[in-house]
Amino acid sequence: MxxxxxxxxxxxxxxxxxxxxxxxxxxxxxxxxxxxxxxxxxxxxxxxxxxxxxxxxxxxxxxxxxxxxxxxxxxxxxxxxxxxxxxxxxxxNRPDANRIVVRTSLSTFAYSLLIPNLQAFSAEMGGVTVDVISSLSLPTSSENFDVLITRDLSVIEPADNWEIYNEQLVCVGSPNHVDGKGLSIIRSMPILNVTSRPDVLPTWLRAMNLTSKDIKSGARYDHNYLALPAVMTGKWLLVAPEIIVSDLVRGGVLHVIPGSRTPSGMQYRAYAVDRSDNPEIARAFCRWLARLCKKAAIPEAA
Known part of the structure; x- marks a missing residue:
């Protein structure tokens, strides 16, 4: 030295x-x-x-x-x-010329929507490999990633960015328990609590002109991906971002309670950092992700 x-x-x-x-x-x-x-x-x-x-x-x-x-x-x-x-x-001269690293703070989004569809992006791009890492910490320019997907973090380095989803909240439950029923069911059926998103339930209740005294509080889970199996198999309700339950709703595994949709005010964004070793692929990924999120929206009649 x-x-x-x-x-x-x-x-x-x-x-x-x-x-x-x-x-x-x-x-x-x-x-x-x-x-x-x-x-x-x-x-x-x-x-x-x-x-x-x-x-x-x-x-x-x-x-x-x-x-x-x-x-x-x-x-x-x-x-x-x-x-x-x-x-x-x-x-x-990079050996991994057909590979990008995607970093996200949205673990349930990655689990439920992003990762199941990555093969389609890979095929569209001629065999690109996408590595996915999850972290809630603030990203730094010394970290190795090409794309950041986030709802609440910011990038402090040069990057192109895309608005990929304006978050909508819905209340869902198992079809066996909620089919044919309206919003009144929330007064009798417990709603699960997700501690990683403490903002979701209060935001939704305000939009529905309700307070915490109007509902039954259910079990607590750290993340939505832990709460989803519980609401699919038990007599619970879950208020969650529409985008993470859309495939389950389309598949008939969950049912959206009519009239329960409301915006949360949160926005998901994708950033392709300028220092990426594969900037063209990173930007193509962000554009593809925006299209995927648009297609994932649940029809209003659901």
Missing amino acids: ATEDNEVPINAIRVFVTIAREGSVTRAAGALGATQSSVSRYLAVLEDYLGADLMERRGRRSELTEFGRLFANTVAEPIDTVYFTAKRMRRR
């Missing part, structure tokens, strides 16, 4: 920019996938080269010095430009 006197320590500068962006050596190490000791050594190399301290202790915390803030603000954008340009330039 040592450098000659006249050799600019580019790697150390990139590490320092990450430290400044993340706010600490510890978080920078996590973002870079490196050890704290390695990040600290890069910091020491850069301080030695510049002949100035970049970080200083403030009680139990470390903060950028005035010189460190000035240096970080000056070099951050050029370093990012070099990084993104290098990523784009290497794509011609």
Whole structure:
């Protein structure tokens, strides 16, 4: 990690920019996938080269010095430009030229709609492989993904984006229990709670001019993909995004209670990041996904 006197320590500068962006050596190490000791050594190399301290202790915390803030603000954008340009330039020699990584914060959406239809996209694109990863954490530019699908996260790097779905909520139940019945059934049949989406039930109740006192509270599940088997097989109701139950409704496994559809105000978006090694495929995937979501909508009569 040592450098000659006249050799600019580019790697150390990139590490320092990450430290400044993340706010600490510890978080920078996590973002870079490196050890704290390695990040600290890069910091020491850069301080030695510049002949100035970049970080200083403030009680139990470390903060950028005035010189460190000035240096970080000056070099951050050029370093990012070099990084993104290098990523784009290497794509011609990339061994996985027919592969993209899709990152999503919508695990039930991926389970119920996206993954079952990926073979159709692969066939349409001549055999493209789509890797799918799920995470609720904020995405960073150091992560390896080509497309982000999200409802509540944002991308802080250059990316094209598509509106793929304006979320609609519906109340569903097993046909054995809800066929031929209207909204009045919600006063007698327990509604499942999904703790990963605490906003859904209150939003739906307000739209129906109801309060929590008007319903029976059912069992709790962490995610919709855990609640779906329960509502399919038990005497429960579930208020959920229409798009994740659409195939089950079409297949007759679940039934939408008439008059229960309402917008949630949430919007699903797909981002194709500029640094993707396969930007054309990433953008084609986003366009395909928008079409898929449009086709997945349940007819109003359902």
